[in-house]
Amino acid sequence: xxxxxxxxxxxxxxxxxxxxxxxxxxxxxxxxxxxxxxxxxxxxxxxxxxxxxxxxxxxxxxxxxxxxxxxxxxxxxxxxxxxxxxxxxxxxxxxxxxxxxxxxxxxxxxxxxxxxxxxxxxxxxxxxxxxxxxxxxxxxxxxxxxxxxxxxxxxxxxxxxxxxxxxxxx
Numbered sequence: 001x002x003x004x005x006x007x008x009x010x011x012x013x014x015x016x017x018x019x020x021x022x023x024x025x026x027x028x029x030x031x032x033x034x035x036x037x038x039x040x041x042x043x044x045x046x047x048x049x050x051x052x053x054x055x056x057x058x059x060x061x062x063x064x065x066x067x068x069x070x071x072x073x074x075x076x077x078x079x080x081x082x083x084x085x086x087x088x089x090x091x092x093x094x095x096x097x098x099x100x101x102x103x104x105x106x107x108x109x110x111x112x113x114x115x116x117x118x119x120x121x122x123x124x125x126x127x128x129x130x131x132x133x134x135x136x137x138x139x140x141x142x143x144x145x146x147x148x149x150x151x152x153x154x155x156x157x158x159x160x161x162x163x164x165x166x167x168x169x170x
Contacts, residue, residue, distance in 0.1 A: 034086045041079035048072035 026032035051072045098108050141155040 030086060030089045031092075034083065034090060037079060037083050037086060041076065041083060044072065044075045044079050048076055 026035045048069070051068050055069055098111075101108055101111050145152045145155055
């Protein structure tokens with residue numbers, strides 16, 4: 001679990017799948033401020049959750065017990081307002097699919113990995129098809145040249161027509 005200390009603006013620990021260690025400072029600028037605010041929100045939500053659990057299990061009849069929950073809820077709302085204000089200055093676009101995957105409790109890093117593996121598999125499959133077509137074309141050209149020698153100059157040009165090794169501007 002990641003916890004945030006707003007006084008020192010550091011992380012006390014980090015998740016194993018975190019892209020950076022807990023000792024590194026947040027990025028500078030608006031994105032760093034937003035990251036710190038998000039960490040503060042996560043901490044406030046955690047604190048609110050523990051306050052709700054503690055209030056519901058202990059001292060139910062204690063007068064003024066709801067004030068702690070109300071203070072925690074206000075802290076969460078303040079973090080959300082601050083995040084919304086800071087988000088106005090950031091132009092980074094997040095694909096909707098990533099947001100819906102997060103809402104559905106799926107890890108975007110795992111989904112990215114799965115999609116990259118799928119793309120690599122499809123790439124290998126297509127490379128196999130291309131190699132098979134090239135092999136077939138060579139065998140066909142050899143057979144045509146053998147049976148129709150007059151077509152040899154058309155079937156075996158000095159350079160393949162489909163492959164250009166030089167940029168078009170040269």
